[in-house]
Amino acid sequence: xxxxxxxxxxxxGEAAIRAGCKNYFAYPITPxxxxxxxxxxxxxxxxxxxxxxxxxxxxxxxxxxxAGCGERVMTTSSSPGxxxxxxxxxxxxxxxxxxxxxxxxRGGPGLxxxxxxxxxxxxxxxxxxxxxxxxxxxxPDGVQEAVEMTMNAFTLAEKxxxxxxxxxxxxxxxxxxxxxFPDHLKSEPSNKDSWxxxxxxxxxxxxxxxVRSLFLDPTELNQNNLTLKAKYxxxxxxxxxxxxxxxDSEYKVLIVSYGTMSRVxxxxxxxxxxxxxxxxxLRPKTLFPFxxxxxxxxxxxxxxxxxxxxxxxxxQMVEDVERCVKGQRKVDFYGECGGDIPTPEKIVxxxxxxx
Amino acid sequence: MQxxxxxxxxxxxxxxxxxxxxxxxxxxxxxxxxxxxSYGPEMRGGTAYCTVVIGDKRIGSPIIKNPSHLVxxxxxxxxxxxxDVKPGGVILINSSxxxxxxxxxxxxxLIVPANDSAIxxxxxxxxxxxxxxxxxxxxxxxDMDILRHCVMDEFSAKPKIIPLNMKAFDEGVDIANKN
Numbered sequence: 001x002x003x004x005x006x007x008x009x010x011x012x013g014e015a016a017i018r019a020g021c022k023n024y025f026a027y028p029i030t031p032x033x034x035x036x037x038x039x040x041x042x043x044x045x046x047x048x049x050x051x052x053x054x055x056x057x058x059x060x061x062x063x064x065x066x067a068g069c070g071e072r073v074m075t076t077s078s079s080p081g082x083x084x085x086x087x088x089x090x091x092x093x094x095x096x097x098x099x100x101x102x103x104x105x106r107g108g109p110g111l112x113x114x115x116x117x118x119x120x121x122x123x124x125x126x127x128x129x130x131x132x133x134x135x136x137x138x139x140p141d142g143v144q145e146a147v148e149m150t151m152n153a154f155t156l157a158e159k160x161x162x163x164x165x166x167x168x169x170x171x172x173x174x175x176x177x178x179x180x181f182p183d184h185l186k187s188e189p190s191n192k193d194s195w196x197x198x199x200x201x202x203x204x205x206x207x208x209x210x211v212r213s214l215f216l217d218p219t220e221l222n223q224n225n226l227t228l229k230a231k232y233x234x235x236x237x238x239x240x241x242x243x244x245x246x247x248d249s250e251y252k253v254l255i256v257s258y259g260t261m262s263r264v265x266x267x268x269x270x271x272x273x274x275x276x277x278x279x280x281x282l283r284p285k286t287l288f289p290f291x292x293x294x295x296x297x298x299x300x301x302x303x304x305x306x307x308x309x310x311x312x313x314x315x316q317m318v319e320d321v322e323r324c325v326k327g328q329r330k331v332d333f334y335g336e337c338g339g340d341i342p343t344p345e346k347i348v349x350x351x352x353x354x355x
Numbered sequence: 356m357q358x359x360x361x362x363x364x365x366x367x368x369x370x371x372x373x374x375x376x377x378x379x380x381x382x383x384x385x386x387x388x389x390x391x392x393s394y395g396p397e398m399r400g401g402t403a404y405c406t407v408v409i410g411d412k413r414i415g416s417p418i419i420k421n422p423s424h425l426v427x428x429x430x431x432x433x434x435x436x437x438x439d440v441k442p443g444g445v446i447l448i449n450s451s452x453x454x455x456x457x458x459x460x461x462x463x464x465l466i467v468p469a470n471d472s473a474i475x476x477x478x479x480x481x482x483x484x485x486x487x488x489x490x491x492x493x494x495x496x497x498d499m500d501i502l503r504h505c506v507m508d509e510f511s512a513k514p515k516i517i518p519l520n521m522k523a524f525d526e527g528v529d530i531a532n533k534n
Binding site: 003005030031114115142170171174175176177178260263264266267268270341343344345 | 375378379382387388389390391392394414415416417418420
């Protein structure tokens, strides 16, 4: 298929359809409303259902309901909306239901602003909702990657029977780039007969399936948490994705950055290379599971004297970077938030200050 | 090699569409492109602007402080962005709405009465197409035949207005050639 020029938000909507998602529930919020607008039009054309909930709280549980029935389902929102969905996310994780959540981050806390931000790293990676659960979190750096990760998210949500999040930002949602929709990323829906409340008649079974997150028996609850923990351990073995940029060079500084911010860092790295200054970039493409070993290995390369995490936040991923570097190098941080994305020139200035 | 073009004007002047058509043409020509809109509350009534980045390798930072060229459709846009344009670039000034000039000698000024020409062609609504084709013809950032096709494609759902927009396109090229 030829490339088309699409906004990130619309492309995420189309990717969901290509991945076989027939259910999408959402509540509008800038900067992701185009996903809802796009799917409101497109889903009925493919026999799917678009429903606008009365709030993000309701949407979270509509997702839970559809996922519990074994349907491919997605929602999209932006930061404050994801906060409202976080309770449902915890329930969905506990009840082991596959679902795809997209957060096109805007500035926070509170209502914040509508411009791009990466202030929801902690929320996405460390919880958001209560209890011992994790989301598998993808961090695309552009429209094409947002498409591929969205399509893949449905496959992985079913592989792990749990919620998967695409953590984008306003820039990725609003920007147009050429995209294609790789057919091979569409997976056959998994067999959900053993657990989904899809109807005993439909699955010709006399066994009643139960989707729940309440386990009053401590042994049973402990077992459910161990089951979840085993999934997260498996994700750490099988799903980590990252990219190295200029990491073959004898770089003196290693930048760790993701999403839109990492693209600005790449331009800064190119600018410094022209001046003869080598800087490397390690870009996590999954934030959970985090590329722990890759960060450690890249940070402890002999030529590397300093590590810096650069984010559109006040310093969130930097805590994971510090954890992975294990005190072997000094870990610095630079971040801006509020919507003004740091320029490549600013990044060059910051890096030169470390040399 | 990378070229960045900033389109700026009032919300409703078709700024985002002009920019999209240019990005579309560059994509068809095989370039890497990014179309980066401003989406602040300024879109409603204030200044709307949008940057198209065209490159022969994957676009790094989509945030551009100093674009190669500027298409200024109203006075606040010219005043706000003229100083940012890299030396050697083209600044298109919509002289129907902008009585001033860029006050720069290290760039090429392209004076286009986009609104007046559009009214002459048939509708003020196609001022953005006149500006687009005039700019593209002057700055030579994309193949003009491909761009013309992209404009035609854009209006394929409304075939009635294709002739008007084609006329506008040709008028813009004409103005650029005489400038």
